[in-house]
Amino acid sequence: MLKAENVTLAYGRTPVVHDVTLEITPGGVGLIGESGSGKTTLARAFLGLLKPVKGVILYGGRPLTDLRAFRREVQPVFQAESLDPRMRVGRSIAEARPAMPVASLMEAVGLDPALAGRRPHELSGGQRQRVVIARALAVEPRLLILDEPTSALDVTVQARILELLAGLETERLLITHNLAVVSRLCRTSHVLFAGRVVESGPTAELLARPMHPYTRALREAVPELGGSPPAATGAEPVTAATGCAYRLRCPLAVPACEERPEPVAIGDRRVACHRATEL
Amino acid sequence: MIEVSDLEVRYGTHVAASVPALTVRPGECVAIVGESGSGKSSTLMALLGLAEASGNVTICGVDVLRAGPRELRRLRGSKAALVMQSPQAALPPTTRLGAFMRRALKLHGVRASMEEAMRAVLLDPALLRRYPHEISGGQAQRFAIALAIALGAEVILADEPTSALDVTVQAEVIAVLQRLRAERDLAVLMVSHDLALVSTIADRIVVMKDGQVVGTLTHPYTRQELEAVFGAQG
Numbered sequence: 219m220l221k222a223e224n225v226t227l228a229y230g231r232t233p234v235v236h237d238v239t240l241e242i243t244p245g246g247v248g249l250i251g252e253s254g255s256g257k258t259t260l261a262r263a264f265l266g267l268l269k270p271v272k273g274v275i276l277y278g279g280r281p282l283t284d285l286r287a288f289r290r291e292v293q294p295v296f297q298a299e300s301l302d303p304r305m306r307v308g309r310s311i312a313e314a315r316p317a318m319p320v321a322s323l324m325e326a327v328g329l330d331p332a333l334a335g336r337r338p339h340e341l342s343g344g345q346r347q348r349v350v351i352a353r354a355l356a357v358e359p360r361l362l363i364l365d366e367p368t369s370a371l372d373v374t375v376q377a378r379i380l381e382l383l384a385g386l387e388t389e390r391l392l393i394t395h396n397l398a399v400v401s402r403l404c405r406t407s408h409v410l411f412a413g414r415v416v417e418s419g420p421t422a423e424l425l426a427r428p429m430h431p432y433t434r435a436l437r438e439a440v441p442e443l444g445g446s447p448p449a450a451t452g453a454e455p456v457t458a459a460t461g462c463a464y465r466l467r468c469p470l471a472v473p474a475c476e477e478r479p480e481p482v483a484i485g486d487r488r489v490a491c492h493r494a495t496e497l
Numbered sequence: 498m499i500e501v502s503d504l505e506v507r508y509g510t511h512v513a514a515s516v517p518a519l520t521v522r523p524g525e526c527v528a529i530v531g532e533s534g535s536g537k538s539s540t541l542m543a544l545l546g547l548a549e550a551s552g553n554v555t556i557c558g559v560d561v562l563r564a565g566p567r568e569l570r571r572l573r574g575s576k577a578a579l580v581m582q583s584p585q586a587a588l589p590p591t592t593r594l595g596a597f598m599r600r601a602l603k604l605h606g607v608r609a610s611m612e613e614a615m616r617a618v619l620l621d622p623a624l625l626r627r628y629p630h631e632i633s634g635g636q637a638q639r640f641a642i643a644l645a646i647a648l649g650a651e652v653i654l655a656d657e658p659t660s661a662l663d664v665t666v667q668a669e670v671i672a673v674l675q676r677l678r679a680e681r682d683l684a685v686l687m688v689s690h691d692l693a694l695v696s697t698i699a700d701r702i703v704v705m706k707d708g709q710v711v712g713t714l715t716h717p718y719t720r721q722e723l724e725a726v727f728g729a730q731g
Contacts, residue, residue: 253633436664443723
């Protein structure tokens with residue numbers, strides 16, 4: 219429904235996302251990457267908040283022009299700090315769409331309607347995040363764009379919010395650095411590194427058998443219950459300005475990596491790495 | 498190194514945490530896990546004399562709960578270092594890292610090589626010329642550890658030291674802590690809500706819930722007991 223085609227995004231004259239083509243397909247789409255990889259910038263473009271300097275964002279096959287209808291159909295869910303601290307949460311939710319009964323919206327996200335009279339600071343982090351989700355759902359959107367919806371929360375609270383999101387029928391684009399979250403909520407995932415998609419494919423497969431060395435490093439860095447300590451490369455988190463941006467950290471880098479690898483299709487995966495087939 | 502018995506941490510009349518016994522020996526890593534409000538951070542604060550508490554706490558020979566302010570200052574600054582979730586926020590924004598470290602060393606009358614401390618945590622000594630906002634979160638966390646090393650810390654008390662970091666950066670910080678434990682016999686007491694992470698590095702895991710210690714696991718952990726902890730946390 220929503221698609222980025224050869225999109226380049228910049229702040230001022232500094233490009234931060236380069237030539238990204240990515241479609242939001244049914245079953246949830248995950249956008250994985252570390253701080254500074256450009257994932258939030260890409261989300262802003264998908265919300266119509268940032269205009270591509272190159273390429274185009276398509277909604278239903280057409281370039282984004284009528285933002286009024288679009289804003290109703292595509293709703294952002296950011297971290298819970300986006301609530302007005304002075305407004306009672308019931309009003310915050312009602313404001314989005316006065317015709318919808320607040321109580322049923324609150325119940326839909328597992329909140330006691332009796333909390334409607336509270337202000338954000340009188341709620342826990344998990345409850346606040348539920349309010350943000352209820353407010354987004356009020357306009358019955360077709361797509362939710364979720365930017366790190368659980369990363370400020372405790373693991374146990376996180377699990378409950380994930381359960382809530384997994385049960386929603388609305389389509390979703392989820393931006394996170396947490397691999398456990400995408401495996402729960404997204405059928406397809408894209409890994410972003412230094413503003414470029416380096417690997418895409420079905421989430422389960424991508425995490426089980428990563429083909430890009432960066433995806434592999436990401437997965438190996440996730441501690442497993444009772445496993446060995448997360449693998450560290452001992453390298454500074456640097457990116458190369460030319461060629462493959464990952465080559466300075468990559469244990470498999472070869473001279474060929476000074477040339478930027480184009481993404482190639484391998485099965486149902488797309489990988490931008492000269493050595494992908496060897497992995 | 499760290500010896501705790503019958504510790505009770507109170508906020509007014511409310512008992513925030515109660516820890517019957519806890520020991521961390523040189524080179525060991527002990528983790529306290531639990532959800533928000535379980536009392537894990539309160540326990541850590543009490544160990545450095547930063548919360549109202551009763552019982553017995555000995556760190557590097559100092560009787561923390563009965564020590565005077567001077568003795569506590571000496572302990573906190575040099576022998577026992579606190580590493581917080583976001584050290585960047587605790588660094589003065591208008592002071593270069595090098596100037597900050599130099600001031601800390603002078604304050605505690607310690608002579609040490611700042612460059613060597615930086616290298617010990619795999620940081621380029623050139624970063625000493627940077628301001629706090631010019632370094633990344635992972636670098637800031639390693640700088641906090643470098644500062645502890647320069648001051649001659651024997652014990653590191655860390656409160657969620659990696660939970661604000663990306664997984665790959667977290668791996669680097671953890672690797673640095675692991676190496677310092679092995680090379681310098683550093684004792685680490687770490688508070689975390691990430692059971693998976695601590696299960697990979699800790700010698701013992703203390704599980705807290707509602708201010709009480711509900712269990713202590715000893716390495717090697719069985720999958721069953723770890724999953725039981727997960728289960729208990731809902």
